[in-house]
Amino acid sequence: MVSNRALDPRGLGAIAAAAGLIAAGAVIVWALRHGFYGTTLFASLSAVWLTTLLWWNASEPRNAAIVAPAAGDEDREEEGVMLRMLLDQAPGALLAVEGTRVRALNRAARSLFATDDLVLPAPAALLSDDVARLRHDGRSWRIDRVAVQGSAAPRTLVALIDVEAAEHAAEARATRDLLRVLGHEVMNAMAPIASLAETALAVMAVPERRDRLLPEILGTLARRADGLRRFSEAYRQVARLPEPTLAPVPVADLFADLARLFDAQWQGGARLDIADPGDLIAPLDRGQIVQAMLALLNNGVEAALASDPPPLVRLSATASTDRLTFHVADDGPGVDAVHRASIFLPFFTTKADGNGIGLAAARQVAQGHGGDVILRAGRPTTFDLSVPL
Structure with missing residues (x-):
């Protein structure tokens, strides 16, 4: 009985520390996505402390608790309480x-x-190692698993990540970016229209200027x-994309379609290597x-026009x-570092005659x-354009 009591806190500490590491990792990812760098630092320090604790717990001789049960039990009980408190503060659901x-x-x-304590009935998605998503309580959750080594029975620690919360945050950021760009473009268009309309009204009152300037102003x-x-038509192209209708498609047939469309558009002015x-x-x-894919191919051709003609896209x-991933590569000069974060924003473009729709539509x-x-x-x-299989 003494040895079992001495070993219990050790196993509990290892399990709690591993679960704490999962929680710290989830907090770090969440904090980085939302810009909470103080929380990121705290979670990182907690992860380092928990890793050290796991290493110490694994490297300590197993009979140490039997040799000195009194002092060891007290220390481990205190560590167990601290770890349970840390687990309770984790924002994600943790399960064994x-x-x-x-x-x-x-x-x-x-x-x-x-x-x-026990989850009854146990969700089938949590019991199968092959399932990566759980639908529960009207929400979608990603399942992250860590197998616990050295336990008598197979044991897995599970962290549930709220996928919909991350998606809603991404949608909110995308909406803010879209409204910012939309407002900028509309203001750029409306300001000269308002100015020209005022000028037209002014020259209407001066006959000798009206006949000379009015046709130019109206043009x-x-x-x-x-x-x-x-611009409004381009906006509708991005804003009104319907839900995809999925059906099995051989990728070879898809590539054949792209080859025909590419040749019809560029008519020998660019090469496509498939x-x-x-x-x-x-x-x-x-x-x-x-x-x-055509948007990505055309983007590659336009980027590679600066190289030796005809431009080549692979x-x-x-x-x-x-997952299935399509790769579109070109030999152009590349994307400037200052533009990498903006190239997928609707209407953002570095090309003189571009509309900034292609990459945004491809991502959508x-x-x-x-x-x-x-x-x-x-x-x-x-x-790289990737889709689930």
Whole structure:
């Protein structure tokens, strides 16, 4: 009985420290995304402390508690209390899975599943190592797992990350960016229109100036109004993208479509090198993905126009267990570091005749499929469009 009592706090400390590491990691990711750098620092220091505690707990001889049970038990009990307090403050739900039993480890988990200990009934998604998402209480949660080594029975620590909260935060940032750019563009268009209208009213009162200046003023007004109309059409292209209709699509057929459309658009003025995708098949909205990929290919051609003609763009695809990724690479000069954070904003462009729609629309299509578009670091300039399989 003495040895069992001495060993219990040690195992509890290891489990609590591992769960605390998961919580600290979740807090660090959440704080970095939202710019809470003080919280990030605190969580990082907590992670370092917990890692040190785990190392000390693993490296200490197992019979130390038996040799000196009195002092060791007291210290470990205090550590256990501190770790349980830290777990309770973690914003994400933490659980322990042992066979078919699921236990809530902290306050967030107890509140989410309305339990003091066991989660009944145990959600099937938590019991299967192959499931990465949990739908519970009307929300979507990502499941992060860590297997506990050295326990008598298989045991897994689980952290639930609120996916919808992260998505809502990303949508809010995107909306703010869109409204900022939209306001800037509309003001740029309306200011000269208002000024020209005032000038037209002024020259109407002076006959000798009216006949000479009015046609020029009205022509400029018409051109500015047409520019505002084209901007509005581009805005609708981004704002009204329908939900994707998914169907199995062989990637080889998709690449054949892109090759024909590319040749029809550039008519020998640019080259497209396509790597054989093999027999890859993915659930896609074929029309939307073709639109997004053409935008990336055209962006690559326009970027590579500065190189030796004709510009060359390379298209390939790779697949992992759960994702399909399209790669579009060009030999252009690359994206300036100061612009990397803005290239996916609607209407942002560094081209004299660009409208800033292509990359934004491509990312919106990818995100509608549950994926994303990213710009890789380094050369050649490569955009990756990924979608779930």
